[in-house]
Amino acid sequence: MRISEQATDDVLLRRAAKGDEDAFVVLYRRHQAGLYRFGLRMTGNAWASEEIVQDVFMTLMREPKKYDASRGALGAYLFGIARNRVLKHLERLPREVQLNEQNEDGSRGGSAVINAFTPAHWAEQQERMKQVRAAVHDLPAEFREAVVLCELEERSYEEAAQLAGCPIGTIRSRLHRGRALLLAKLEMLRDVPRRMGAAR
Amino acid sequence: MKCEEFEAIGLGLEREGSTSLKGEGAAERAAAIEHANSCARCAALQESWQEAQSELLALRLATQDASTPLRVEMRLRQEFRTRHRVVKARTTAVVASWVLAGAALVVGAVSLWNWKIAPRHAAPVAAKTANAIDRNATDQDALMADNSAGEFTLLPGSLPQETDGAAIMRVRLQRGALGALGLPVNQERAGEWIQVDLLVGEDGQPQAVRLPQ
Numbered sequence: 001m002r003i004s005e006q007a008t009d010d011v012l013l014r015r016a017a018k019g020d021e022d023a024f025v026v027l028y029r030r031h032q033a034g035l036y037r038f039g040l041r042m043t044g045n046a047w048a049s050e051e052i053v054q055d056v057f058m059t060l061m062r063e064p065k066k067y068d069a070s071r072g073a074l075g076a077y078l079f080g081i082a083r084n085r086v087l088k089h090l091e092r093l094p095r096e097v098q099l100n101e102q103n104e105d106g107s108r109g110g111s112a113v114i115n116a117f118t119p120a121h122w123a124e125q126q127e128r129m130k131q132v133r134a135a136v137h138d139l140p141a142e143f144r145e146a147v148v149l150c151e152l153e154e155r156s157y158e159e160a161a162q163l164a165g166c167p168i169g170t171i172r173s174r175l176h177r178g179r180a181l182l183l184a185k186l187e188m189l190r191d192v193p194r195r196m197g198a199a200r
Numbered sequence: 201m202k203c204e205e206f207e208a209i210g211l212g213l214e215r216e217g218s219t220s221l222k223g224e225g226a227a228e229r230a231a232a233i234e235h236a237n238s239c240a241r242c243a244a245l246q247e248s249w250q251e252a253q254s255e256l257l258a259l260r261l262a263t264q265d266a267s268t269p270l271r272v273e274m275r276l277r278q279e280f281r282t283r284h285r286v287v288k289a290r291t292t293a294v295v296a297s298w299v300l301a302g303a304a305l306v307v308g309a310v311s312l313w314n315w316k317i318a319p320r321h322a323a324p325v326a327a328k329t330a331n332a333i334d335r336n337a338t339d340q341d342a343l344m345a346d347n348s349a350g351e352f353t354l355l356p357g358s359l360p361q362e363t364d365g366a367a368i369m370r371v372r373l374q375r376g377a378l379g380a381l382g383l384p385v386n387q388e389r390a391g392e393w394i395q396v397d398l399l400v401g402e403d404g405q406p407q408a409v410r411l412p413q
Contacts, residue, residue, distance in 0.1 A: 019284040021277060028276060036268045041259075046266075053268045057276050061283060129262060132255040151253070152260045176207065183248050186255070 009074035017064040028057055031075055035082045041148045042086045044137045052085040072162075079163050083145070090141050135185035143178030150175050201235040206242045352399050352408035356382035366407055369398045381406060 007026070015023035032053055039049030056078055060067070067077050136147060149160040150171070161171040236243045354360065376390030399408035 016280075019287070021280050021284075024280055025273065025277065028273060032272070033267045037263055037266050040263055040266050050268055050272055054272050054275060058279065061276070061280055125258065128255055129258055132252070132259050136256075136259070147256075151256045152263075154260070179249065179252075180207065183245070183252055186252050187248065 010069050013060075013064055013067065013074060016061075024061065027060075027074075031078050032057070034075070035078060038079070038082060038148065038153065039086055041136070041152050042141075042144060043089055044133060048089055052082055052089065055085050056081045076163065080165070083163065087141055131186065131189040135182050135189060138185055139178055139181055143174050143181060146171055146174035147178040147182060201231040203235075203239060203242055206232055206235050206239070207245065352397070352410045353383075354408045355406060358401075358407040366399045366401045369400050370412065371396060371398055378409070381409065383409070 007023075009027065009030070012023040012027045016027060035056055036049050036053050039052040040046060043049060043052075059081055060078065067074060071077075136144060136152075139147060145164055146160065149155045149163060150157070155163070157168050157171055157175075160175075161168040164171055166174075236246050372393060372395050374390065375385050375392045375394055376387075378396070379385040379390070395412055397410045397412050398406045399410075401407045
C-alpha cells in the first residue's frame with residue numbers, strides 16, 4: 001500500500017512497527033533534519049550529530065511501542081532522545097576541536113552568509129562566525145541548550161521548556177545566564193584582535 | 201527598573217518583538233527602553249547583545265539547511281530490513297512450535313482416551329464371563345459353557361491384558377481345586393480328577409482356565 005506523505009506520525013509509526021519500510025523512511029525524512037541541526041548546533045560536530053540522529057532512529061526502530069501518543073507528539077519524543085544523546089556526548093567529550101565540516105559533494109559545510117561586497121568583509125564575517133560558534137560551544141551544556149533552542153532555533157520559551165523538560169522560569173534563567181556568558185566570551189574574543197592590533 | 205532587571209528582562213524582550221507585546225509586556229519594554237536611555241552600562245550591554253544577536257542569526261542561517269547525509273538513511277533502511285526479516289523468521293518459528301505443541305497435545309489426549317476406554321472393553325468381557333460363571337454356579341454345572349468352545353475363562357481378579365505373554369499349562373487336578381482359583385464347583389463332584397489348561401501369567405499366577413477339547 002502506498003504511503004501518503006500526509007499520514008500522521010502515529011499512523012506511520014504503527015505501520016513501521018509492522019514492518020512497513022516506506023512508512024519508516026517517511027518518518028525519518030520528516031524529522032531527521034531538525035534533530036541533525038540541533039545536534040550540530042549543540043556539539044559543533046557533524047559526525048557526532050550524524051551518529052546521534054542514527055541512534056535516535058535505531059531506538060525508534062527497536063522499541064516503537066515505547067512512544068506514547070497521549071504524552072506528546074512524536075517529534076518531541078524523538079527530540080527528547082536526541083537531547084539525551086547530545087548531553088551524554090558532551091559529558092564524554094567536553095572539548096572538541098572544530099574541524100572543517102564537509103558535505104558529501106566536497107563543499108564546505110555550514111557555508112557562511114556570503115557578503116558579496118568584498119573578500120575582506122567576507123573573511124571578517126567568517127572569522128566572526130567562527131568566534132560565535134566557539135563561544136556557543138564553550139557554554140556549559142544547560143546554558144548552551146537554552147541559547148540553541150531560543151536563539152538559534154527560535155523556539156518560544158514554552159516550546160523550549162517543554163523540549164528541555166523544565167519549567168519556563170528555568171529556561172528563562174538559563175537563557176539569561178547563557179546570554180551573559182556568551183556576551184562575555186564574545187567580548188573577550190573581540191578584544192584579543194583589538195589588543196593585538198593596538199600592540200602593533 | 202534596575203540594571204539586574206534590565207539584564208534579565210530587557211534583552212529578552214527584543215526577541216519577543218515589540219508588536220506582539222501587550223499589557224504587562226509592553227509596560228516592561230517601555231521600562232527597559234527608559235532604563236537603557238538613562239544607564240550607559242545597560243545601553244552598552246544592549247548594543248553588545250544586538251551585535252551578538254546578528255552574529256547568532258548568521259550562525260543560524262549557516263546551519264538552517266543542514267541535513268543528515270544519505271548514508272544514514274541507507275544504514276537505517278538496511279537495519280530495518282534485517283530486523284524485520286529476523287522478526288518474521290522468529291514469528292514463523294514460534295507459530296510452528298505452538299502448532300507442534302498443539303498436535304502433541306491432541307495425540308496425547310487421544311492416546312489417553314484410548315487407554316482409558318480399553319479396560320471398559322475388557323470389562324464387558326469380564327462381566328460376560330462373570331455372568332457365565334454365575335449362571336453356571338446357579339446351574340451347579342462343571343465349568344462355563346464358554347469352555348466348550350475352547351476359549352479360556354478369565355479367573356476372578358484377572359484382566360485380559362495380563363494374559364499377554366502368558367503360557368498355557370495343561371494340568372491334572374481335582375475339580376475342587378478350581379474352587380481355590382475362584383471358580384464355582386459342584387461339591388458332589390469335587391473329588392473328580394480332570395485335565396484343565398491353565399493360562400499362567402509372567403508372575404506365575406494362573407490368569408485363565410479352560411477344559412481342553
